[in-house]
Amino acid sequence: MTLTAGIDVGTSAIKTVICETDGTNTRWLVKRIDRVRQRDPFKLAREAYEAALAEAGLRHGDLDYVATTGEGESLEFHTGHFYSMTTHGRGAIYLDPEARGALDVGALHGRAIRIDSRGKVLGYKMTSQCASGSGQFLENISRYLGIAQDEIGVLSKQGDSPEKVSGICAVLAETDVINMVSRGISAANILRGIHLSMADRLAKLLKTIGSVDGVVLMTGGLAHDEGLLAAMQEAMQQEKVRWPVRNHPDSIYAGAFGAALWGAFRHEKLAREEALAEAA
């Protein structure tokens, strides 16, 4: 069995996991999320890693591979780093074997990733404009509206007369929201409008990566936002895209899971290469 850690350093949260795997069967020893909340993300990542080790009853050196993803390439204790599309693709396949696409919606970016049955990335596209349509934007708006983050999805689904906001510019989108508030639009309809705008943009992004022969799994921090998921399903219908979009209870860990699983894969591969070199 191979012991690996996956650390996904995101803009708003650090996801840390530790697993034991033989390549087929995987047992997750630790899963934890630490919100950044204006702290130094790298210091926090180290603390989260230490805490995860303690929780698993492990010490430094017990792990075969420490894999980072997201912004984690600067962490000095990592063995290897994998890019977000690589890890979210692998995480998506692990969480939902029918997944052939991953839609990673995080605090700053949205990424549409097309994968094969092994989790190999076949193509990807990323939102290239500003923070409008990102988790950070949604978090800001909910704070302005005085709404807790876990209420966003529930409230959004209650919206019956939503108005869309700018999907291009966060400044314009915020202005749209301010106008809506002054016009007395309900918080539910404002949130649903934002979700529909985000979904519209993400559905178009998904279309650009080519045909997905299976499910699209939402990953990243916004994957659990039921309001966004509902808006995504609606937007996919409007865009006449038939790929089912769904999430998984562990969607937020997809990047960290993928990093840990690829770390285990690399550990085995390096061991094989070393054995081959020795034999030669």
Add this chain to the structure above:
Amino acid sequence: MSTTSTTTAEIVARCQALFDDLHFTYAREWKAAVPGRIVVGYMPFYVPRELIHAAGGLPLGVLGGGDQLEVIQGDAYYQSYICRIPRSTIELGLTNRLDFVDVMLFPSICDVIRNLSGMWKIMFPKVKSRYFDVPQNYCDDVGGEFYIHELNELRDLLAEASGRPVSDDALRASIALYNENRALVREVYAFRARQPWQAPSAEVYLLMRAGLIVAVEEHNRMLREYLTAAAAEQRPRRDNSRVVVTGAFCEQPPLNLIKSIELAGCYIVDDDFMLVNRWERSDIPLEGDPITNLAAAYLHNSNHTSAKYEPDPEKKGLYLVEAVKRSRAEGVIFASPSFCDPALLERPMLQRVLAAHDIPFIAFKYAENSGQMQPIREQAGTFADSIKLWSNP
């Protein structure tokens, strides 16, 4: 000037200071220290630095202004589809940063640099400027004879500038010093290829770049010290992919680009930055006529680059395959300056050769003042991932 640096951090800090100094204080002080000394500026990719040294001169690599120089006047001389190095070099000249340079050499790399040699003559008439041609034919009795003639003309020019003839004995002594320099440079490259985690590419880059600024005697000391210090230090080993970076033999990438490639999960195990440091692949003989030896080394024992003519189509690009094998690289990154004709026109042919040998590659462009590294990190990072996960052992 001597250095007593013992740790890699100290050596690198010294190299970084030299790299950052766009007023070339070292060269100015070197020249001022002894009356009669001359400074000879040269552009990429190659000049016979031994001749300059033998003439009592300091060869000074002029590689543009990098990402710290704001180009204001230089832009007025070029259309928008021309690379950045001639613009920033003109800016260096017009802002008097090169006013201590006695001779300026423009090697035969491309039309832009050739034309710059003419412009320099008009703009800076007090400087002895020369377009330095290199052979395109590798037969001793054709290209060799031509090149011997070129070298002798350069020898005369340098003698005129320094006011003293360049003797054969002085040239042999200089060749010996540069042989030592190239051997040490090769040793640093071999060390990095063996243990890339012990010699980060940004450090090696700065060390090599210092070789274009300081006197060869001092650079030799620096190289020796670095080899000792880098071997003594224990640094964490990462699970990175091993790559060769090619296409950056003229306008240099920003230092941050090199750091970004490594940060993205790639160990650079070979490159073509500042090829002049290791242009000759082994020692130039000291016996016999030194000019003939320099010419023969260029014809038969020099490195390859897109800017050097390859007469045999069958051999086109094989140097890159050899570099991959020699350094045990797993892929190639084509990093070339925007609008660099020698690099970009050759690239498809080189890529075809790599594809035929099943060597993965990616390509991107930069300018010496590129500031946005995120796309390069993503590209290099996903390339590293694909090598690590999907290449055959």
